[in-house]
Amino acid sequence: MTTALLIIDVQEAMFSYEVELHDGNEVMGRIVSLLNKARAAGIPVVYVQHTEDEEYTKGTDTWQISSLITPLPEDTIVEKPTWDSFHRTNLHEELQRLGITDLVICGMQTEFCVDTTVRRAYSMGYSSVLVQDAHSTFPNARFNAEEIVGHHNAVLGGRFAVLKPEHEVEFR
Template sequence: MNLALVVIDVQRGLFETEPAPAEAGAVVARINGLSARAHQAGVPVIFVQHEDDGDLAPDSRGWALHPTLDVQPGDHRIRKTTPDAFLRTGLDEVLSFCGVEGVVLCGYATEFCVDTTTRSAAAHGYHVVLAADAHTTHDKPHADAARIRAHHNATLPAIRSFGPSIRALPSAEIAFAG
């Protein structure tokens, strides 16, 4: 299956906060491991950046990708304004042009943009592999980030009604075919 790696919202304005998202450094390191394997296999790598009128204003410091992300010159960039990386963006067109049948998803925020993009990817006909330890969020009053991530890793793969599969795997177990 032809895959693409989609990295969602790993931006300075979301990661350089106090407190930082849960396991922020480890999550970025796992994303970089996925990215390195994707690059090695010739798999498209797509960085999605959320933008708004506040801290994530386009081309601002907060909007910029996290400085330790491994971004290569041939990587794709997608701008979005909603939690859905497919809605009013060129993501579907980029994936289609690259002949992609499935996506590996990772990034921020588990319960918003990662969740919504996972569902939307399946609705668009893509098989989804959620990198179970390479997405994160901030603690919330009702649940800490670890519990939120565990919940989504358990519930998203249980959705079968879209047709394409949704799986959650540790990032170290995700392989990209060249």
């Protein structure tokens, strides 16, 4: 198998803010579905876990990966200190160890860690699918979260990754 499911920063902190994630419950349902499909097909699952500052301090409740997608012992967990899942981490080495050339990417936050990781994966030669309805973010002072997600899908899709809705993603 050369494909892995890459789940970025789906941690309890994302659900602890006063402002809610855009389409949060639905996005989580789609991530759970992707995880179930990957596990049923025997596809490796790689979690990326942001580790820094207050909400993401290692060992705290908010740092934990969401209880809706609890990793199994055979899953890979990569901690990262920056928005780029490859920078200052062992992600590339873990993917190489697993023989991975293709990524199916989902997670949080669209304009930060998802965007940066999709671009970096492309630059490193990985073929990626960005699951267009399985990543989310929060509104900012200029744009609502739906606009941010839509913008990043438009920019990343067809250039840095293939865009697919969750229901079209199949693992073989």
